[in-house]
Amino acid sequence: MPQPNALPLAPHPDRLLPSEPSRRAVARRLLAHVADLPLVSPHGHIDAGILARDEAFPDPAALLVTPDHYVTRMLYSAGVPLDRLGVRNPDADPREIWRLLCAHWHLFRGTPSRLWLESELHDLFGVREQPSAGNADALYDRITAALAEPELRPRALYHRFNLEVLATTDNPWDDLADHRALADDPSWKGRVAPTFRPDGVTDPERPDIAANLRLLAEASGIDTADYAGYLAALRDRRRHFLAHGASCTDHGVEAAGTAPLEASAAAEIYGKAYRGEPVTAAEGEAFRAHMLFESARMSVEDGLVMQLHPGVRRNHHRAVFEEFGPDTGCDIPVATEYTRALQPLLNAFGREPGFTFVVFTVDETSFSREIAPLAGHYPAMKVGAPWWFLDAPEAILRWRAAVTETAGFYNTAGFVDDTRAFCSIAARHDVARRLDCAYLSGLVAEHRLSEEEAAQTAADLAHTLPKQVFRV
Amino acid sequence: MPQPNALPLAPHPDRLLPSEPSRRAVARRLLAHVADLPLVSPHGHIDAGILARDEAFPDPAALLVTPDHYVTRMLYSAGVPLDRLGVRNPDADPREIWRLLCAHWHLFRGTPSRLWLESELHDLFGVREQPSAGNADALYDRITAALAEPELRPRALYHRFNLEVLATTDNPWDDLADHRALADDPSWKGRVAPTFRPDGVTDPERPDIAANLRLLAEASGIDTADYAGYLAALRDRRRHFLAHGASCTDHGVEAAGTAPLEASAAAEIYGKAYRGEPVTAAEGEAFRAHMLFESARMSVEDGLVMQLHPGVRRNHHRAVFEEFGPDTGCDIPVATEYTRALQPLLNAFGREPGFTFVVFTVDETSFSREIAPLAGHYPAMKVGAPWWFLDAPEAILRWRAAVTETAGFYNTAGFVDDTRAFCSIAARHDVARRLDCAYLSGLVAEHRLSEEEAAQTAADLAHTLPKQVFRV
Amino acid sequence: MPQPNALPLAPHPDRLLPSEPSRRAVARRLLAHVADLPLVSPHGHIDAGILARDEAFPDPAALLVTPDHYVTRMLYSAGVPLDRLGVRNPDADPREIWRLLCAHWHLFRGTPSRLWLESELHDLFGVREQPSAGNADALYDRITAALAEPELRPRALYHRFNLEVLATTDNPWDDLADHRALADDPSWKGRVAPTFRPDGVTDPERPDIAANLRLLAEASGIDTADYAGYLAALRDRRRHFLAHGASCTDHGVEAAGTAPLEASAAAEIYGKAYRGEPVTAAEGEAFRAHMLFESARMSVEDGLVMQLHPGVRRNHHRAVFEEFGPDTGCDIPVATEYTRALQPLLNAFGREPGFTFVVFTVDETSFSREIAPLAGHYPAMKVGAPWWFLDAPEAILRWRAAVTETAGFYNTAGFVDDTRAFCSIAARHDVARRLDCAYLSGLVAEHRLSEEEAAQTAADLAHTLPKQVFRV
Incomplete structure (x- = not known):
C-alpha cells in the first residue's frame, strides 16, 4: 500500500465534534467554555527529572517514537523490528527511526496516536504536511531545529x-x-x-x-x-x-x-x-x-x-x-x-x-x-x-x-x-x-x-x- | 459544585428523538402513530392495594424519593445517608428529604431518573422549574397541594x-x-x-x-x-x-x-x-x-x-x-x-x-x-x-x-x-x-x-x- | 400481526449510508470509489461443484430458503417446523416453502437477511414488490422462470x-x-x-x-x-x-x-x-x-x-x-x-x-x-x-x-x-x-x-x- 505524499496536516478546529449541524453548534459552544481551563494531570508516567533538569529534548525519535509504546507496538505489528525503532538499542540512528514512522504513517489512520501526533507536530513544530516517506527527512530537520529553541x-x-x-x-x-x-x-x-x-x-x-x-x-x-x-x-x-x-x-x-x-x-x-x-x-x-x-x-x-x-x-x-x-x-x-x-x-x-x-x-x-x-x-x-x-x-x-x-x-x-x-x-x-x-x-x-x-x-x-x- | 437556580423545566416534545433532521421527522411521525396507544404493563412492583384503597399519596418524599432505589442510591453515592432519605426511618421529615433531592438535582444529569422525574413533575404537578436548593420548599408545597386533588x-x-x-x-x-x-x-x-x-x-x-x-x-x-x-x-x-x-x-x-x-x-x-x-x-x-x-x-x-x-x-x-x-x-x-x-x-x-x-x-x-x-x-x-x-x-x-x-x-x-x-x-x-x-x-x-x-x-x-x- | 400487501421493493442507492447529509455526501463518494472493484471471497461454503457443473438452480425454495440457516432459523423461531421448510425433507413442496417465507417476511425487518434477500430479488429476478402472502405465488413463478435463463x-x-x-x-x-x-x-x-x-x-x-x-x-x-x-x-x-x-x-x-x-x-x-x-x-x-x-x-x-x-x-x-x-x-x-x-x-x-x-x-x-x-x-x-x-x-x-x-x-x-x-x-x-x-x-x-x-x-x-x- 503506497501512501500519498504531502497531504496537508491541519487539525480542524471542529475535529471530533459531531458532524450533525445542530449538535456541532452546541458542542462548539461547550468547547469554547472549557478550552482555556487549566489542565489537571493527576495520573501519568512523566519523569519529574525532565522538569527538574529542563534540558532540551534530544531528537524527534527520542521524543515521539522510541518511548511511546502506542507507536512502537503498531509499527511492530506491521513487521518493523523493535530494535530498529531504538527500543533497548541506543545504536539505532534517530533519523532512520523517524523515517520508519513516516513510511508507516497510514497504519495510524483512525487511531488516537494519529490525533495526538498531528496536534503535536502542528502546534509545537509547525509541521503542515502529513508525514510520508517523501518528507521524512525534511520533517526530521524541522523538528530537530525546533527542539533547540527555549520555548x-x-x-x-x-x-x-x-x-x-x-x-x-x-x-x-x-x-x-x-x-x-x-x-x-x-x-x-x-x-x-x-x-x-x-x-x-x-x-x-x-x-x-x-x-x-x-x-x-x-x-x-x-x-x-x-x-x-x-x-x-x-x-x-x-x-x-x-x-x-x-x-x-x-x-x-x-x-x-x-x-x-x-x-x-x-x-x-x-x-x-x-x-x-x-x-x-x-x-x-x-x-x-x-x-x-x-x-x-x-x-x-x-x-x-x-x-x-x-x-x-x-x-x-x-x-x-x-x-x-x-x-x-x-x-x-x-x-x-x-x-x-x-x-x-x-x-x-x-x-x-x-x-x-x-x-x-x-x-x-x-x-x-x-x-x-x-x-x-x-x-x-x-x-x-x-x-x-x-x-x-x-x-x-x-x-x-x-x-x-x-x-x-x-x-x-x-x-x-x-x-x-x-x-x-x-x-x-x-x-x-x-x-x-x-x-x-x-x-x-x-x-x-x-x-x-x-x-x-x-x-x-x-x-x-x-x-x-x-x-x- | 453549586447548581443553577430556577432553570426552566419543560420537557421538549421531541425529546429523545434523533437530532438529525431527516431522522427526527420520521421519528416524530412514528411517535404520533403510537403515542396514544394504551399502556400495557405486564411486569412491575406496584402494590395492588394502592389501587384497591385508592387513597391520596401522602407527600412528595414518600411518592418520589424514599421508595425509589434509583433515586436513593444516587444520593447515597454522593454521601447522603440513607436514613436521612427516609429509608427505614419513619421519623425523617419529608420536607427535609425533598430538600436533599433538590439540592443534589445535578447528580441526575444524563440519567433516566432525571427524564422520568421531569415528566412527572411537569405533567402531574405543573412544575415549571428544575428543582434546586432555592426552590425546594416552593416545589414541596406545590406538589403536596396537588396530591390532595382527586385527579x-x-x-x-x-x-x-x-x-x-x-x-x-x-x-x-x-x-x-x-x-x-x-x-x-x-x-x-x-x-x-x-x-x-x-x-x-x-x-x-x-x-x-x-x-x-x-x-x-x-x-x-x-x-x-x-x-x-x-x-x-x-x-x-x-x-x-x-x-x-x-x-x-x-x-x-x-x-x-x-x-x-x-x-x-x-x-x-x-x-x-x-x-x-x-x-x-x-x-x-x-x-x-x-x-x-x-x-x-x-x-x-x-x-x-x-x-x-x-x-x-x-x-x-x-x-x-x-x-x-x-x-x-x-x-x-x-x-x-x-x-x-x-x-x-x-x-x-x-x-x-x-x-x-x-x-x-x-x-x-x-x-x-x-x-x-x-x-x-x-x-x-x-x-x-x-x-x-x-x-x-x-x-x-x-x-x-x-x-x-x-x-x-x-x-x-x-x-x-x-x-x-x-x-x-x-x-x-x-x-x-x-x-x-x-x-x-x-x-x-x-x-x-x-x-x-x-x-x-x-x-x-x-x-x-x-x-x-x-x-x- | 398482519402484513402489508405489495409494498414496493426498491433498494435505495444510498442504503446503509449515514443519513446526516455531510456524512452521506462523503460516504457516497467513497462508495463510488470502491463499488466497481472486483470481489475477493477468501472464505465461504459454496460447493465448487456448483460452478463445475454450471447447472441451473432448481427453484426459489432450494435457492433462497432451505439451505440458508439464517432464514430457516428465523422462521423456526416463529414456530414454523423445519421439515415444512424442506430441511432434511425432499418431499416438501417448494412452492409451499416459498409461501412460508413470504407470509413471514415481517420477521426479517431490521435483519441482514432482509437486506441480502432484497438485493437478490431485485437485482437478479426483477422483483419490485416486498414478498407477502398475497404475492407469494406470483413471485415464485417469476423467479422460477428467471432461473431457467442462462444468465x-x-x-x-x-x-x-x-x-x-x-x-x-x-x-x-x-x-x-x-x-x-x-x-x-x-x-x-x-x-x-x-x-x-x-x-x-x-x-x-x-x-x-x-x-x-x-x-x-x-x-x-x-x-x-x-x-x-x-x-x-x-x-x-x-x-x-x-x-x-x-x-x-x-x-x-x-x-x-x-x-x-x-x-x-x-x-x-x-x-x-x-x-x-x-x-x-x-x-x-x-x-x-x-x-x-x-x-x-x-x-x-x-x-x-x-x-x-x-x-x-x-x-x-x-x-x-x-x-x-x-x-x-x-x-x-x-x-x-x-x-x-x-x-x-x-x-x-x-x-x-x-x-x-x-x-x-x-x-x-x-x-x-x-x-x-x-x-x-x-x-x-x-x-x-x-x-x-x-x-x-x-x-x-x-x-x-x-x-x-x-x-x-x-x-x-x-x-x-x-x-x-x-x-x-x-x-x-x-x-x-x-x-x-x-x-x-x-x-x-x-x-x-x-x-x-x-x-x-x-x-x-x-x-x-x-x-x-x-x-x-
Missing part, C-alpha cells in the same frame, strides 16, 4: 500546556529528589506531585521482590524482615510521599481481588517473598488481594486517594519481554471481574468518610454491568477514565454512554492522560474535552439536558472533578 | 396514564385479596393482574425459606413437609393465581442454570430447607436450577408465561442491607452465562407449543452473543426488554442494535417498566416508545426499512407484542 | 458478481476433483480455491473421528494408525491442497486454547481416537488445542494462512440436531477467551516471517479487550471480519469502532462473506463496502482523516487487504 524546553511546555498540576508515578523507595528539587526551586512556578505506586513491593511473584523489599527498608530506615516491619515501612513511605505533595496511590494488578488474609497467613507469604523463596500462583494472588485491602485501610488512615488499574496481562510476548523489557507494547487485557472481587474492600471501607477509591479498567464490558452500578452506590468509589487501549475517541464515547445513565457524571473522576510522552499531554486533554463536549451536545440536541447545565457539567468534568477527586 | 388519586392516574392492564409481583402464599377486591368492585374499570414469583420458596439458602414453606402450606392447604407435597402446593398456588387473572410467573436468581436434578436429590436438598438446616452453596445453586426447570415444566402444563431475571448479586453492601434491608440500591450485576445454562430447559421445553419463556439480563454482553441467537432459534424463547440499570436511553438503543439483527423485532417481548414508583409508569413507557421510534427512524433514514413497515413495527412493539407475549 | 447459471453469476476469486471449504480427504475440473476447463475464466479445514480429523470427540482418520489415510496413502503417520498425512494433504490452489486453512473450535502437548501425550489421545475409543472432555480439549498449535507450525512451514473460528457451541438443540443434522441454525455462541488461550501459539509463531493468523470471533466483547490488542502487537495476527451473527450492519460498525482505535485498519483482514448461499455473495460484499464507507465517512466528517486517505483506505479494505492477507 520547547520542558518547563516552557508545562506552562504553554496550561498545566496546573502534574502527577508522576513513583516507587515506594524513591527519594523524590527531583520533586524536592522542583519544590525548592524559586524559578519553578508549576506543581509536580509524586504518586505512591507500591506494586514493586506488594507482588510476591515478581523476580525483583526481595531486592525491592531491601530498598524499602533502606528508604524507610525500618527493618522489613517481618510482616509488621513491612507494613510500618509502607506507612512511613506514604508519609514521605505526603510530605512531598502526593495525594494518590496507584495499584496495578492482573485480578481485582481484594479479600484480606489473616495476618498470620499474610506474614507467611510475606516471609517467603522476603527470603526470595518462590510462592505459588495462589499465594501470589492472595497476597496481592490482601495488600489491596491493606492499602485501602492505609488510605482511610492517611487520606491518599487510592487508584486501581487491574486487568492487564503483562509481557504477553515472552520473547519480546526478554529481549526488550517491560512496557514495550505486549501487555494485553483480560476479562476482569469487579462485583465479587471488590466486595471485601468496599464492604469494609466503601462508606468511610474521606476515603476515595478510583477504579479503572481495560475491560469495557464491566462499565455498565459492574463499575457504574458499584460507583452508583458506594460513596467512596469513583469511575476512572477510559484507560490505555480505551483512551480513544470511540471508546471514550462508549464509556460515557455506558456509565452515565447509572452513575451520572458526578461519580466519574475526570480525564487522566496516563502518558509517557510529555509532548502529548495537551493533545490528550484536548481530545478528552472535545469528546465530553461531543457527548454532552447529544444530550442537549435530544433535549435531555439544558445547554446551561451541559456547560457547567463540561467545566466540572474538565477541571472541578479531577481536582476534587484526586485532591490536587 | 391525582391512584385510580384516576391509572386511567390518565391510559393503562390497559397492570401486573403486580406476588409471593406464592399471597391471598391476592386486593386483586379480588378490585375484580369485585363494579366502580373499578381497570385491570390488575398478579404475577406468580416463587423465589421465596425455591431458594434453599434464604434465611426465611423454612418459614416461607409453612406459608406455602397454609395458603395451599397442602402439607409441604415432603418434596411431592411442595410441588403439589406450588401447582395449587399457580391455579390460584390463574383464577385471579395471572398470566405470568417471574424468577429472580443470581445464576441462570436450569439443569434438573434427580427427584431424590431434589427431595434431599428440599428436606434440609424445610427443616431449616443449612445447605451448601452448591446445593443451593443446584436446587434453584432444578426449580427453574420444574417451573418451566409447570408452565408447559398450565400456560403461565415464564419470566427469568438472572444475574444480580443481591445486597452487595452487607452493612447497608443489615441496617436498611433489601431493595435499597446495593444489588450489583455479575457476568451471566446463558448458552450453556439454559440448554437443559430449552432442550426439554423450547419447542413446546404454548410455552413462552422471556429472558431478561443486566449483562448486556450477552445480548448479541447469547440471548439473541437463542431467541432467534427456540420458538418458546423471547428477548426481555432492557432491565434495571439498562432501562435507560443509551442502553435501550444499544439493546435494539444488539438483538434486532439476529432475533428481529418479533422475538422481543415489548417494554416492561418494572417500576416501584407508580407515578413513573407513564413516563417510562413514553421514554421506551420514543426510543423505539428513534431506533426505527434510523432504519428508515438509512433505507433499510420502509416507513410504513416501521410504523407498523412501532405499534407492534408498543402494544401488540407485549399483549401477545405476556398474554394479558 | 442466472452459476458461472454467469460468478462473472456478473465481478468475482476475482472464490474460496471453498473442504475436508482434508477431499480429492478436490471439482476444483481440478474447473482448473482444467479452458472455457472457465474464474478462480475457485479450496481451503484446508481439518476439523474432521483434529477433534477426538467427534463420533466420526475414526472413520475420518481412515479417509485421511486413504486420501494421503499414508498409514494414520500412529500419531507420526497422522501428522505426515496432514502435511501431505496440505501439499495436495496447495497444488490445487489453496492459500488458507480454517479451524472451527469451541475454545481457543492453543497449548501444545508433549508428543507422547498427544500420541496417546490420538491412539484412542484412531481406535474409536472414547476420550474425556479434557482430553478432547487438550488435543484440539494441541492441533491448533501444530497447525500453526505447519503453516509456518508451508505458508498456508491460518484462520481460526472459535466460540460456537454446535448443535445446541439436541432434538433438532438429531432430526435435522448440523448447520440447521441451532449453533449458539459462548464467551470466548483469547488473551491466555492464544498465548502459546503466538509466543511460538507470532513473529515468524511469512506466517499469517486470522482470528474471528462471535463474542464481540473480545474485540477491543483482546483481539485488537493482540493483533496490534503480534506481526502474524490479523483481525478477522465480523462473523456469523455479527455480519450485520450495526455489528459491523461496532466492530470497526471497537478494533480500529487499537489495531488500525491495516491489521484487519478484509470482508469474508462466509456464505452457503451463492446468490447472496454480491449482496453481502455490497453491504460490507457500504458499511466501511459509512464508518470512514464519520472519520472524515469529524475531521479525523482526510477524504483522500479515506478513499485509499476504503479501496484497501475492499480489495488490497483481503488479497494480501489471504494470499489469493
Whole structure:
C-alpha cells in the first residue's frame, strides 16, 4: 500500500465534534467554555527529572517514537523490528527511526496516536504536511531545529500546556529528589506531585521482590524482615510521599481481588517473598488481594486517594519481554471481574468518610454491568477514565454512554492522560474535552439536558472533578 | 459544585428523538402513530392495594424519593445517608428529604431518573422549574397541594396514564385479596393482574425459606413437609393465581442454570430447607436450577408465561442491607452465562407449543452473543426488554442494535417498566416508545426499512407484542 | 400481526449510508470509489461443484430458503417446523416453502437477511414488490422462470458478481476433483480455491473421528494408525491442497486454547481416537488445542494462512440436531477467551516471517479487550471480519469502532462473506463496502482523516487487504 505524499496536516478546529449541524453548534459552544481551563494531570508516567533538569529534548525519535509504546507496538505489528525503532538499542540512528514512522504513517489512520501526533507536530513544530516517506527527512530537520529553541524546553511546555498540576508515578523507595528539587526551586512556578505506586513491593511473584523489599527498608530506615516491619515501612513511605505533595496511590494488578488474609497467613507469604523463596500462583494472588485491602485501610488512615488499574496481562510476548523489557507494547487485557472481587474492600471501607477509591479498567464490558452500578452506590468509589487501549475517541464515547445513565457524571473522576510522552499531554486533554463536549451536545440536541447545565457539567468534568477527586 | 437556580423545566416534545433532521421527522411521525396507544404493563412492583384503597399519596418524599432505589442510591453515592432519605426511618421529615433531592438535582444529569422525574413533575404537578436548593420548599408545597386533588388519586392516574392492564409481583402464599377486591368492585374499570414469583420458596439458602414453606402450606392447604407435597402446593398456588387473572410467573436468581436434578436429590436438598438446616452453596445453586426447570415444566402444563431475571448479586453492601434491608440500591450485576445454562430447559421445553419463556439480563454482553441467537432459534424463547440499570436511553438503543439483527423485532417481548414508583409508569413507557421510534427512524433514514413497515413495527412493539407475549 | 400487501421493493442507492447529509455526501463518494472493484471471497461454503457443473438452480425454495440457516432459523423461531421448510425433507413442496417465507417476511425487518434477500430479488429476478402472502405465488413463478435463463447459471453469476476469486471449504480427504475440473476447463475464466479445514480429523470427540482418520489415510496413502503417520498425512494433504490452489486453512473450535502437548501425550489421545475409543472432555480439549498449535507450525512451514473460528457451541438443540443434522441454525455462541488461550501459539509463531493468523470471533466483547490488542502487537495476527451473527450492519460498525482505535485498519483482514448461499455473495460484499464507507465517512466528517486517505483506505479494505492477507 503506497501512501500519498504531502497531504496537508491541519487539525480542524471542529475535529471530533459531531458532524450533525445542530449538535456541532452546541458542542462548539461547550468547547469554547472549557478550552482555556487549566489542565489537571493527576495520573501519568512523566519523569519529574525532565522538569527538574529542563534540558532540551534530544531528537524527534527520542521524543515521539522510541518511548511511546502506542507507536512502537503498531509499527511492530506491521513487521518493523523493535530494535530498529531504538527500543533497548541506543545504536539505532534517530533519523532512520523517524523515517520508519513516516513510511508507516497510514497504519495510524483512525487511531488516537494519529490525533495526538498531528496536534503535536502542528502546534509545537509547525509541521503542515502529513508525514510520508517523501518528507521524512525534511520533517526530521524541522523538528530537530525546533527542539533547540527555549520555548520547547520542558518547563516552557508545562506552562504553554496550561498545566496546573502534574502527577508522576513513583516507587515506594524513591527519594523524590527531583520533586524536592522542583519544590525548592524559586524559578519553578508549576506543581509536580509524586504518586505512591507500591506494586514493586506488594507482588510476591515478581523476580525483583526481595531486592525491592531491601530498598524499602533502606528508604524507610525500618527493618522489613517481618510482616509488621513491612507494613510500618509502607506507612512511613506514604508519609514521605505526603510530605512531598502526593495525594494518590496507584495499584496495578492482573485480578481485582481484594479479600484480606489473616495476618498470620499474610506474614507467611510475606516471609517467603522476603527470603526470595518462590510462592505459588495462589499465594501470589492472595497476597496481592490482601495488600489491596491493606492499602485501602492505609488510605482511610492517611487520606491518599487510592487508584486501581487491574486487568492487564503483562509481557504477553515472552520473547519480546526478554529481549526488550517491560512496557514495550505486549501487555494485553483480560476479562476482569469487579462485583465479587471488590466486595471485601468496599464492604469494609466503601462508606468511610474521606476515603476515595478510583477504579479503572481495560475491560469495557464491566462499565455498565459492574463499575457504574458499584460507583452508583458506594460513596467512596469513583469511575476512572477510559484507560490505555480505551483512551480513544470511540471508546471514550462508549464509556460515557455506558456509565452515565447509572452513575451520572458526578461519580466519574475526570480525564487522566496516563502518558509517557510529555509532548502529548495537551493533545490528550484536548481530545478528552472535545469528546465530553461531543457527548454532552447529544444530550442537549435530544433535549435531555439544558445547554446551561451541559456547560457547567463540561467545566466540572474538565477541571472541578479531577481536582476534587484526586485532591490536587 | 453549586447548581443553577430556577432553570426552566419543560420537557421538549421531541425529546429523545434523533437530532438529525431527516431522522427526527420520521421519528416524530412514528411517535404520533403510537403515542396514544394504551399502556400495557405486564411486569412491575406496584402494590395492588394502592389501587384497591385508592387513597391520596401522602407527600412528595414518600411518592418520589424514599421508595425509589434509583433515586436513593444516587444520593447515597454522593454521601447522603440513607436514613436521612427516609429509608427505614419513619421519623425523617419529608420536607427535609425533598430538600436533599433538590439540592443534589445535578447528580441526575444524563440519567433516566432525571427524564422520568421531569415528566412527572411537569405533567402531574405543573412544575415549571428544575428543582434546586432555592426552590425546594416552593416545589414541596406545590406538589403536596396537588396530591390532595382527586385527579391525582391512584385510580384516576391509572386511567390518565391510559393503562390497559397492570401486573403486580406476588409471593406464592399471597391471598391476592386486593386483586379480588378490585375484580369485585363494579366502580373499578381497570385491570390488575398478579404475577406468580416463587423465589421465596425455591431458594434453599434464604434465611426465611423454612418459614416461607409453612406459608406455602397454609395458603395451599397442602402439607409441604415432603418434596411431592411442595410441588403439589406450588401447582395449587399457580391455579390460584390463574383464577385471579395471572398470566405470568417471574424468577429472580443470581445464576441462570436450569439443569434438573434427580427427584431424590431434589427431595434431599428440599428436606434440609424445610427443616431449616443449612445447605451448601452448591446445593443451593443446584436446587434453584432444578426449580427453574420444574417451573418451566409447570408452565408447559398450565400456560403461565415464564419470566427469568438472572444475574444480580443481591445486597452487595452487607452493612447497608443489615441496617436498611433489601431493595435499597446495593444489588450489583455479575457476568451471566446463558448458552450453556439454559440448554437443559430449552432442550426439554423450547419447542413446546404454548410455552413462552422471556429472558431478561443486566449483562448486556450477552445480548448479541447469547440471548439473541437463542431467541432467534427456540420458538418458546423471547428477548426481555432492557432491565434495571439498562432501562435507560443509551442502553435501550444499544439493546435494539444488539438483538434486532439476529432475533428481529418479533422475538422481543415489548417494554416492561418494572417500576416501584407508580407515578413513573407513564413516563417510562413514553421514554421506551420514543426510543423505539428513534431506533426505527434510523432504519428508515438509512433505507433499510420502509416507513410504513416501521410504523407498523412501532405499534407492534408498543402494544401488540407485549399483549401477545405476556398474554394479558 | 398482519402484513402489508405489495409494498414496493426498491433498494435505495444510498442504503446503509449515514443519513446526516455531510456524512452521506462523503460516504457516497467513497462508495463510488470502491463499488466497481472486483470481489475477493477468501472464505465461504459454496460447493465448487456448483460452478463445475454450471447447472441451473432448481427453484426459489432450494435457492433462497432451505439451505440458508439464517432464514430457516428465523422462521423456526416463529414456530414454523423445519421439515415444512424442506430441511432434511425432499418431499416438501417448494412452492409451499416459498409461501412460508413470504407470509413471514415481517420477521426479517431490521435483519441482514432482509437486506441480502432484497438485493437478490431485485437485482437478479426483477422483483419490485416486498414478498407477502398475497404475492407469494406470483413471485415464485417469476423467479422460477428467471432461473431457467442462462444468465442466472452459476458461472454467469460468478462473472456478473465481478468475482476475482472464490474460496471453498473442504475436508482434508477431499480429492478436490471439482476444483481440478474447473482448473482444467479452458472455457472457465474464474478462480475457485479450496481451503484446508481439518476439523474432521483434529477433534477426538467427534463420533466420526475414526472413520475420518481412515479417509485421511486413504486420501494421503499414508498409514494414520500412529500419531507420526497422522501428522505426515496432514502435511501431505496440505501439499495436495496447495497444488490445487489453496492459500488458507480454517479451524472451527469451541475454545481457543492453543497449548501444545508433549508428543507422547498427544500420541496417546490420538491412539484412542484412531481406535474409536472414547476420550474425556479434557482430553478432547487438550488435543484440539494441541492441533491448533501444530497447525500453526505447519503453516509456518508451508505458508498456508491460518484462520481460526472459535466460540460456537454446535448443535445446541439436541432434538433438532438429531432430526435435522448440523448447520440447521441451532449453533449458539459462548464467551470466548483469547488473551491466555492464544498465548502459546503466538509466543511460538507470532513473529515468524511469512506466517499469517486470522482470528474471528462471535463474542464481540473480545474485540477491543483482546483481539485488537493482540493483533496490534503480534506481526502474524490479523483481525478477522465480523462473523456469523455479527455480519450485520450495526455489528459491523461496532466492530470497526471497537478494533480500529487499537489495531488500525491495516491489521484487519478484509470482508469474508462466509456464505452457503451463492446468490447472496454480491449482496453481502455490497453491504460490507457500504458499511466501511459509512464508518470512514464519520472519520472524515469529524475531521479525523482526510477524504483522500479515506478513499485509499476504503479501496484497501475492499480489495488490497483481503488479497494480501489471504494470499489469493
